[in-house]
Amino acid sequence: MNASILHFISPPIPYFVDCGHASYDIGDYHIDRNCIGVFDLIVVIKGSLPVSENGGCWQLNAGEWIILLPDGHHYGFAPCTVQTEIIWIHFQTFGSWQECADMKDCLHQQQALMAEHKNKAYLNHSDLCSIFIPKHMKISTKAMEQLELFFKQEAEPKSMRNWRRQAIFQSFLQQLDRDLAEPSDITAFHLAEQIELYIRNHYMDDITNTVLQKALNYHPNYLAKNMFKVFGMTPMAYLQHYRIEQSKRLLLLTSWPVARIAEEVGFHHLSHYSSCFSKKEGITPSAFRSKFAKTN
Structure with missing residues (x-):
């Protein structure tokens, strides 16, 4: 896997903002927008979605996901050639994060990022840890099960729904972090x-x-x-x-x-x-x- 890795420092754990479904007809483009202020996690459920970020291009097929950055330029580099459906999740963090080329780069930068985080997140004395999430990957069965739980909360009262979605999101991030590890x-x-x-x-x-x-x-x-x-x-x-x-x-x-x-x-x-x-x-x-x- 050659995808870059998003390295988050916790606590605080990145938090869930919103989620939803979207569909694209043949000829439709992914929306063009810049610096949306939240991380945008896209999972393709059906079809294929051409998507770009700051000049990088990905052709996301069913079962694949990508995380677009809050300060990036996102757009479709080509139209959809088949009927396409996606799930999207917006999330953000108060802590420090960076995009790294690979795990070796993450570990090399870890101590510096933690030092920055302590000042940025006002957690000078907290015991910190890292969360590693690939930018682009095929979604695992376990991660998909967690993802589906987001939409099962719609029947719950708003206060209960928000609490449960935050808890589910933490479990979802933990699964993505684990999925990054090679079997070895x-x-x-x-x-x-x-x-x-x-x-x-x-x-x-x-x-x-x-x-x-x-x-x-x-x-x-x-x-x-x-x-x-x-x-x-x-x-x-x-x-x-x-x-x-x-x-x-x-x-x-x-x-x-x-x-x-x-x-x-x-x-x-x-x-x-x-x-x-x-x-x-x-x-x-x-x-x-x-x-x-x-x-x-």
């Missing part, structure tokens, strides 16, 4: 999640590559390869990242001395903790506390 990547995702969970549960302990090897029964090189593939960092890099994130919470929520906080999150030496914190955040732990925590 499924093991990598599962193993990376095991590593991440182990680190979260034991970050205050002495975790080394040897400890992870014994706990998960895989060679450290294999663990690092799969963790980097999914999280864009090695297990040891993620451990340090997670410890610093936990220390930021303690700096804001407690009055504990910085030395105690360093020890609580797994750092044995205050100087090492301060150095790692400053390198990641650009300020010392004490300066971070003074900047964000209220003082009496």
Whole structure:
């Protein structure tokens, strides 16, 4: 698959705006519009739809979908040659996102995008994750089942309908994110999640590559390869990242001395903790506390 990938940072998770059906007769063009302000996900149910975005062209056949960008120029580059029916979903996000050439590019840009997101979404202290969605792909059976649920909510009262559609949309995005993975990547995702969970549960302990090897029964090189593939960092890099994130919470929520906080999150030496914190955040732990925590 050579399609580009849309990389979203969450939370907040991209949110559902609206959905509907559209049909095209032979000779009809996809509507010409520019900078519509929302992502436009189009799924072709029947026929074939020629569609362009900023000069790129796709001939979408039944069972295929594409996501058009909120700041792009969308139009039909040719008329429909057969009767065509589509489902469309509009969604948007308050967070940071970017279109990347491939997964390698996504992971290379991940840390920079997360740093941008923290400022843009006012989530300086949130535990962030990535959502990867291909721009163009054939829709899976499971994703289609989720999609059909959007239109089964029409009989519900508006308040209930809106809540349920948001929940369905989150499940739909999760399915698209999973569908992106090649069959050979499924093991990598599962193993990376095991590593991440182990680190979260034991970050205050002495975790080394040897400890992870014994706990998960895989060679450290294999663990690092799969963790980097999914999280864009090695297990040891993620451990340090997670410890610093936990220390930021303690700096804001407690009055504990910085030395105690360093020890609580797994750092044995205050100087090492301060150095790692400053390198990641650009300020010392004490300066971070003074900047964000209220003082009496």
